[in-house]
Amino acid sequence: MMLLLLIIGGLFTALITPVICSRFPKKCGYLLSLQPFAVALYLLRHAPSITGGEPLRYKVEWLPSLGLSLSFYIDGLALLFALMVSIIGGVILIYARPYLGKHPDLTKFYVVLQIFISAMLGVVCSGNLLGLFVFWELTGITSFLLIGFDHEKKSSRTAALQALLITTAGSLAMFAGLLIMGQAGGFELETLLAGDGLQRHSLYLPILLLVLAGAFTKSAQFPFHFWLPRAMAAPTPISAYLHSATMVKLGVFLLARLYPVLGETAYWELLLMGFGGATMIMGGWRSPFQDDLKAVLAYSTLSVLGMLVFALGMGGPYGLTAMVLLTLAHSLYKAPLFLVAGNLDHETGTRSIAALSGLRDKLPLTFAVGLTASVSMIGLPPTLGFVSKEVLLEAAWKHSPLAVTAITVTAIGLVAAAWTAGLKPFRGPPKPTPRSPHEAPAPMWSGPLVLALGGLLLGAAVGLLKPLYQAAASAVSQDTVAVSVSLWHGFTPPLFTSMSILLMGAVVIASFDKLSPLMKLSLHFDRIRPSRIYLKCFDALFAFAARITRMVQSDSLGVNLSIILWTFLLLGGGVLWRLGGLPGQVTWEPKWLEIVLGSLMAAAALGAVFAKAFMGSAILLGMVGFSMSAVFMLYGAVDLAITQIVVDTLTVLMLVLVVHKLPHFKNLSRARNKLHDAILSISCGLFVTLLILKAEQVDFQQSISVFYNDHSVPDAYGRNIVNVILVDFRALDTLGEITVLATAAMGVILLLRGNNDKRGGETS
Amino acid sequence: MKKPSLLLEMAARRQTPVLLIVSLWVLFRGHNHPGGGFIGGLLAAGGLGFYSLTYGPKATRRYMRIDPIRLIGIGCLTALGAGLMGWLGGLPFLTGIWTDLPLIGKVGTPLLFDIGVYLTVIGAAVSMLHAFEEA
Incomplete structure (x- = not known):
């Protein structure tokens, strides 16, 4: 229970965030960070038993009949990711307060960010594929x-939409994959992982491709990578957290999670190493030549994401250990680097590499963060970056010379980045910037410094991490x-490779100015880049x-109605035909009341058709x-x-309200249209008459009304079966219906207000 | 808005409260006799719609003391909350929980759910009527 509360606790703190932010405007970052830090503490307290091979479990049945349960399962891998999510999340919550300053949407920012933290914890701790998917989608939303936080800028909005479309398109495919996988091996993660894997399943390849679609889009692998650099439109703490340290690693996480089920096949190796390799080389070499500081970091993030996928593709003990260590190392150096970029942007007013220079005296502590983090990113000993690179190279040496080459080429680019x-x-002499820089306030350098130092110290004392990375x-x-x-x-061999990487990296840095135009030249190939294809498809x-x-929804109500009715006739006719055509002999012994009511209705309906005024027509319909x-009533x-009476009363009320706004009846339709309408309505x-008669004769499976009749009083304590069905037996349907009702009401209100706005909102 | 006729005014003033009370009665008897949240909500909406026809949307909102648009949200959340109660008790979502109260008898979350339906229906119907009136 504690576990559940901690994981989805963010959803509850998100509810009270507005109060916290208005009561404690200065301290709200610290207060809100207590939640993720509590999660981290709880996890650390249980870490010894988890790494000792005793995972944490928690399960609530949600819809047991569908195999859908809210279950959490924390083993070494989940622990690693959950710790990263919660600790960095806390740091970001503290950092964001001074970064956003007097931003009017601060509360909104915090609310969404906390929901995100909960969703992330939900994904990584989920013990059920369907639960995982739900949380996964929540992270996407x-x-x-x-990303669209600065929603007044068009570029932010398009970037946000692009990220959403690409990742949800992928996750829809992934959902299909997960469903097949669940059918084949079970939705509960533990059952699935304990099984024999699906490598020899007849649908292995479709499952793999579908899951990869989700993982590759989420983790921004080539050719879906382009949403990530554009997502830098988000505020910097968000880029640091979502688009570098945590969310974009979810694709990698999913692949790692499903490694025993899908991994270690020729397809797996080929696809992961192919796409991962392409991503890491492309990202690694594009990164250093960007001018926007955040773009540099975005492309290098792409590169590392590619590396992680690549490592999973290689597999084996070394590949997996490298994946685990690199995930941790990257989060610990990239998040601080992003926050350094945030500080620079915040203090100088620019993110252009060309404009930033000589800031070490003005921002000494930010410089300390940048230095510590870059040392890890370059991969110098004794940092975690160095250690993870060594293991990665070790895995590559065990795999193939090609793998070594690919990693070497990438790593050189990353050194330069x-x-x-x-x-x-x-470095260098100071240059004038839009704002005169001062050191950022304490919350903006302390958290990043802790993370960066963590990367340094954990590398030096990598033995301490041993239980964690081995368990993961x-x-x-x-x-x-x-x-x-x-x-x-x-x-x-890895050590020599590592040394030559550093050497080559130094050469690249030294000859930066000569390489730069060369790299700019390569941009001419951008005509065929995937983002263009995306834009074409989008348009x-x-x-x-x-x-x-335009085709199915013209402005004319008559055309709309005809389309709906013709469709109904065609589809319904098909059903009738499949059930054996026209109904057979019908027996009917008319009661006099039926005849009276029937002729009344027919007369009123005919009258409504030929009525000369709107009001008359409305009353006749009533x-x-x-x-x-x-x-x-006649049939009990x-x-x-009652419902029919009340609905009709309300309808007449509504008609009365709109009637004086409508024009008088005029004869505008041509004879041909009238004929069409008559044929259609008759x-x-x-058809409906036939359908009802037919329904009497078709022998469906055993009627369900018997069940309701038997269970209504003993199980639901109600004698009115209709009501019991509505609020108890089929309450889920009703819940859906009132949601539809609410949505429809909103639609009506917005449409009517939009046309004739008296309250002064937006009219477009 | 021109002044409504005296007949309409008097009728609305007396009829609406009666209809509201009847609607509550219909709501609460619904589990055992014809009625329920949907019908009750429509009845109440009919009464309020009549009031609104006579006195206008502004006066109706004052009379209701709450913006009907809010009722939609409150209603949906009430129904959702009724469903979550069983779930928090470890049962599947929307499972009914019942207790025996003295004098009143069986009371359970389905009734709360029905109240949610009732509120949603009132909110949706009345706010749509208002939207028509104000358009």
């Missing part, structure tokens, strides 16, 4: 809201992984949607309704009868 992002702005790697492979990492491995989709809308309820359907009437 909150990410959308946060670390230089550009973390060190270059602080073992959780990935569902087998004991006992790779032991240390700073000094002796003179091994085409809108054009297509507009065409369809008459049809009231006679209808009399028929219901009291609830239906055939609809005939």
Whole structure:
């Protein structure tokens, strides 16, 4: 229970955030950070038993009949990710307060961010595939809201929409994959992981491709990578947290989670190493040559995400250990680097690399953060960056020369990127900037410094991490992984590779000015880049949607209604035909009341058609309704009868309200249109009659009304079966219906207000 | 808005409270006799709609003491909350929970759920009527 409260606690604190933010405007960052820090403490307290092989479990049945339960399962892998999410989340909550300053939407920012933290914890701790998917989608939606935080800028809005469309398109595909997987191996993660895996399942390849679609879009792998650099439109703490340290790693997390089920096949290796490799090289070499500080970091993040996928593709004890360590190392250096970029932007008013220079005296503490973090990113000992790179190279050496080459090429680019992002702005002579810089306030350097120092110290004392990374790697492979990492491995091939990377990196940095134009030249290939394809598809989709809308939804109510009715006739006719065509012999012994009511209704309906004024037509239609309820009464359907009466009364009320706004009846339709309308309405009437007669004769499976009759009083303590069905047996349907009702009401209100706005809102 | 006729005015003033009370009665008897949240809500909406026809939307909102648009949200949340109660007790979502109260008899979350339906229906119907009136 404690576990559940902590994981979805953010959803509750999000509810009271407005109060906290208005009561404690200065301290709200600290107060809100207590929640994620509490999660971290709880996890750390249980860490020894989790890494000792005793996962935490918690389960609430949600819809047991569908296999849908809210279950949490925290093993080594989940622990690693949950710790990163909660600790960095707390740091970001504290950082954001001074960063956003007097921003009017501060409260909104905090609310969404806390929902995001809960959603992230939900994904990584989820013990059920369907639960995982729900939380996964929640991260996508909150990410959308946060990227579009500056919603008054068009670029933010399009970037947010792009990220949302790409990741949800992927996650829809993934959902299909998860469903097949759940059918084949069970939705509960533990059952699935303990099973034999699906590598030899006949649908293995479709499952793999669908899941990869979700993972690759979320983790911004080539060719879906382009949403990530554009997502930098978000406030910097968001970029640091969502788009670098946590959310974009979810794709990697999912692949790691499903490694025992889908991994270690030729397809797996080919696809992951292929796409991961392309992403890491592309990102690594684009990164250092960007001018926007955040773009540098975004592309290097892409590169590392590619590396993580690549490592999972290689697999094996070393590949998995490298994936785990690199995930941690990257979060601990990239989040601080982003926050350094945030400080620089905040204090100088620019993010352009060309404009930032010589800031080490003005922002000494920010410089300390940048220095510590870049050392880890470059991969110098004794940082965690160095250790993880060594293990990655070790895995590559065990795999193939090609893998070593790919990683080497990428790492050289990343060395240059670390230089550009973390060190270059602080070196050289100061340049004038839009704002005169001062050191950022304490919350803006202390948290990042802790993270960066963490990356340094945990590298130096990597032995301390041993239970965590071994447990995480073992959780990935569902087998004991006992790779032991240390700073000094002796003179091994990885060490020499690592040294040559540093050397080449230094060469790149030294000849930066000569390489820069060369890299700019390569931008000419951008004509075929995926983001253009996305834009083309996007525009085409809108054009297509507009065409369809014009076709089926014209402004004329008559045309709309005809389309609906013709569709109904065609589809319904098909059903009737499949059930064996026209109904057979019908027996009917008319009661006199039926005849009276029937002729009344027919007369009123005809009258409504030929009425000369709107009001007359409305009243005659009301008459049809009231006679209808009399028929219901005749057969003892009291609830239906009452409902019909009240609905008709309300309808007449509404008609009275609008009638004086409508024009008088005029004869505008041509004879041909009238003929069409007559044919359509008469055939609809005939068809419905046939359908009702037929329904009497079709022998469906055993009627369900017997069940309701038997269970209504003993189980639901109600004698009115209609009501019991509505509020108890089928309450979920009713819940859906009132939601539809609420949505429809909102639609009506907005439409009417939009046309004729008296309250002074937006009219477009 | 021109002044409504005296007949309408008097009728609305007396009829609306009666209809509201009747609607509550219909709501609460619904579990055992014809009625329920949906019908009750429509009845109440009919009464309030009549009032609104006579005195206008502003006066109706004053009479209700709450913006009907808010009722929509409150209603949906009430129904959702009724469903969550069983779930918090470890049962599947929307499972009814019942207790025996002295004098009143069986009381359970389905009744709360029905109240949610009632409020949603009133909110939706009245705010739509108002939207028509104000358009």
